[in-house]
Amino acid sequence: MKKGISVAIVGGGIGGLAAALSLLRAGVDAHVYEQARTLGEVGAGIQISPNASRILHRLGLAEQLTATGVKPVALHQRRWDDGRTLLRAPLGELVEKTFGAPYYHLHRADLLDALASALPSQNLHLGHRLTTLVDHGDSTEATFENGTRIVSDAVVGADGIHSVVRRLAFGPEHPNFTGCAAYRGLVPAERLAHLNLETTAQIWMGPGKHFVHYFVRGRRLVNFVAVVEQDTWTRESWTDRGDVSDALAAFEGWHPQLSEILRASDETFIWALFDRKPMARWSVGRVTLLGDACHAMLPFMGQGAVQSIEDGANLAACLAGISSAQVDESLNRYERLRLPRASHLQSLSEENKRRFHLPDGPAQSERDEVMASGTTDWSLQAIAWLYAHDAELLSAPGE
Structure with missing residues (x-):
């Protein structure tokens, strides 16, 4: 059986962990790199x-x-x-x-714990703060503050509204x-x-x-x-x-x-x-984004974390069974499938601000x-x- 491609996910929040589980289930070798030394979530409902x-x-x-x-x-x-x-x-x-x-109401920490407990320990790397990211065309190379360097077929930025991956791939911008x-x-x-x-x-x-x-x-x-x-x-x-x-x-x-x-x-x-306003695109070469890194939205539809979970599942379906040579095409497909829906929900959440108030x-x-x-x-x-x-x-x- 052909070994699946490898994906490095930057960010160990709800979106990143859910994406890793979806990718592993699809036969993709997914690893999560989180800058914090321990996983944690704020005390809030979801x-x-x-x-x-x-x-x-x-x-x-x-x-x-x-x-x-x-x-x-x-x-x-x-x-x-x-x-x-x-x-x-x-x-x-x-x-x-x-x-x-x-339909569930959950404590965010309980959901994060459930996701983390399902992820094999060898696929979660804590204390890894991304510093550089290079797309070599046939692979990606990520370097972390602790000196770790990893090569993978693709990189996914699941690192939130202050995404380092987004900044490195698309340039600086402000919320x-x-x-x-x-x-x-x-x-x-x-x-x-x-x-x-x-x-x-x-x-x-x-x-x-x-x-x-x-x-x-x-x-x-x-x-x-x-x-x-x-x-x-x-x-x-x-x-x-x-x-x-x-x-x-x-x-x-x-x-x-x-x-x-x-x-x-x-x-x-x-x-x-x-x-942030909807992005024109989420993917460039072998790098893509999910969750708040690409579609941060007001919480007035209750869909912020939900859409990041959808992102991960759709990304896994797009990457399942492909070869390394098909990564660019598959990430573009993921973007075509996901960007319109997430952008629409960003707009609806903004409209609910007006309606609620x-x-x-x-x-x-x-x-x-x-x-x-x-x-x-x-x-x-x-x-x-x-x-x-x-x-x-x-x-x-x-x-």
């Missing part, structure tokens, strides 16, 4: 819709996800002041039956501050037992702000994200400490349930939301009427294009 959970189940992670995750029964969009329901879209058993895979910052935190569920919270993803929409909360880690924790608009920001970080009192002040006058959640939090972090008035009333009609992005009939997608299938116009 939503995994069926278009990604079907991939994770194929990778053998169903048992771990079921043990640590939560399957919400609905997505509940509500008005900021009185809590009135604007749209309640079913999830749970109906989504799983309709699309053949479940765009979206005018939003998010307070995020985790609250022990027993502190909020008196609220009788449903097992749903609740999105509260109001003038210039929105608030999201849902259970993670087997309903033991409540994850919240409180998004506010502001004019400027100087840092991109998930780990800047925020002040609970500032978050409470920002949501003063909103439904009391939200202040109850904030007051029950021991700490909060503030996270500026940055994005409308001031009370005619535009808000019109939005609410449309939501009540069941034709918006998260209603079941409108979301099929997203949830039913199977990234392992190599099909697109002209394919």
Whole structure:
């Protein structure tokens, strides 16, 4: 049997690890190179819709996800002041039956642990910070700060919004501050037992702000994200400490349930939301990108990590069974299949920023009427294009 090609993945986050598992499953010799000396994720929740959970189940992670995750029964969009329901879209058993895979709420660290535990230890290399990258035409050569030099058939940049691979392959560029910052935190569920919270993803929409909360880690924790608009920001970080009192002040006058959640939090972090405009291309020669390295998006569709998981599955399908001489062509095919979909989701996420934050008035009333009609992005009939997608299938116009 012919040995598969070799791929070096730079970045050991959710996208990089999922890509490595998909590539190994496809017979590709994939290795992950992560700059940190230990794998870690921020304490925050993540939503995994069926278009990604079907991939994770194929990778053998169903048992771990079921043990640590939560399957919400609905997505509940509500008005900021009185809590009135604007749209309640079913999830749970109906989504799983309709699309053949479940919808999960997870702690990001639990998902990362599940991915890392499935990856053979010899395929994960920690403490490797990329410094140079050379495409020799018939191979790639990557050098790391610790002196390691590796030669492979292809390099994949899964190294996030500050991607070194992107900079080395495409040149420098700067992210765009979206005018939003998010307070995020985790609250022990027993502190909020008196609220009788449903097992749903609740999105509260109001003038210039929105608030999201849902259970993670087997309903033991409540994850919240409180998004506010502001004019400027100087840092991109998930780990800047925020002040609970500032978050409470920002949501003063909103439904009391939200202040109850904030007051029950021991700490909060503030996270500026940055994005990048869709790229014209992701691949050059034997180098390509995935996840936030090429399509960083606002979290208002819950698809950032999900799309990186799709990227990895599609990349593996494109590279399965090929020879080294076919790498350039296969990476271009991956780009043709993935770039339009990811770019569309970037645009939808940007549009949701406007929709979520409308001031009370005619535009808000019109939005609410449309939501009540069941034709918006998260209603079941409108979301099929997203949830039913199977990234392992190599099909697109002209394919």
